Amino acid sequence: MQDYHLNKIIFYTLFSFAIWQPAYSQTDRNQLALADSMFKSNRLLEAEKIYLPFLDSQRNENETIRLKLAYIAKSKNDWLQELYYLSSIQAEQDRPAIAKRLHEIGDRQGLSGFQINLFDQFLWIYFTYFPYLMGFFFALALYVIGILSFKKVKKLKIKAYNLYYLAFYLLFLTWFANFPSFLQYGIITKDKAYLRDYASSAAPVKQMLKKGNRIIHWRKKDIWVNCYFQGELGYVKADDYLPIN
Incomplete structure (x- = not known):
């Protein structure tokens, strides 16, 4: 009897969670739509209050929210908050337009570290062509592994330095794929x-x-x-x- 009641409680708990979960998601979407409407109507401070709770979420809209918050910070002459929001985007996806704006803020406030340099240009290339570069490097790794596997099947001699080169190459590939995460x-x-x-x-x-x-x-x-x-x-x-x- 106790097992029956326990199963009943678990069932209703899971059922309630399944029912209410979409409702909360719909509520979030309604809140964001309201904030967007206020943003377009230039009711920026009201929009900001709604956007802020969504700032740390993993939603697809997160970057757009940060851009809007940066715009609101700029309208309030809060250069530090604008710098923070734009830098958080730049750290994940380096872009020339954002780099230029950061450079402008840095110059105006007499800050170093925001000048556009060769490293920024490298990051622009990295983020722009990352899928193609990773595809090329990964295909090259598979090609080498295929050759070594073929030699193994044919019982041909595999020189030790070939394995060392492959190991170093795979380490490089791992580093290259995770490069931005090393820059905190x-x-x-x-x-x-x-x-x-x-x-x-x-x-x-x-x-x-x-x-x-x-x-x-x-x-x-x-x-x-x-x-x-x-x-x-x-x-x-x-x-x-x-x-x-």
């Missing part, structure tokens, strides 16, 4: 922050950072984060910056 960017949000030699407030200051400076960060150690800025490695406090990807 952050924006300094404090008026004054310090890049220190090691993770301590008593450590020598290597550089003084200002609000809006962009850093590359890696591992966290207590309240400190290992980072890179303008050719120097050091540590900044975790609450001095905001990660953008």
Whole structure:
């Protein structure tokens, strides 16, 4: 009898979840449609309040939302928020138009690290042609593996350096496919922050950072984060910056 009631409860719980899940999704879509309508009507602050809860979602509209929030920040003369939203898009999909706008903000605020350089141009090529490059590299790897497999079947001698080359090539392929994930960017949000030699407030200051400076960060150690800025490695406090990807 208890099993019967338990199964009944589980059934109704799953049934209710299945019924209400589309409703919540429909509610979200209605909210976004309302925000879009307000955005088009130039009711930007009202639209911003609706967009913000969806900012961290994995929806397809996420990039569009960040672009709209960047526009709203620009209309409020909040250059730091605009810098943050545009940088978060740029970190995932480097684009010339966004790079140009970041460069303009950086110049106006006297910030370094936003100038368009050869590395930006490399990223534009990387993101634009990534599917084709990966297809070519992957096909080449399959071709080499096919040749080595054929030699194995025919019991022909496979030289050791051929296997080493293949292993290094596969490592390169893995690195190339995941290259953007190694660049973890952050924006300094404090008026004054310090890049220190090691993770301590008593450590020598290597550089003084200002609000809006962009850093590359890696591992966290207590309240400190290992980072890179303008050719120097050091540590900044975790609450001095905001990660953008």
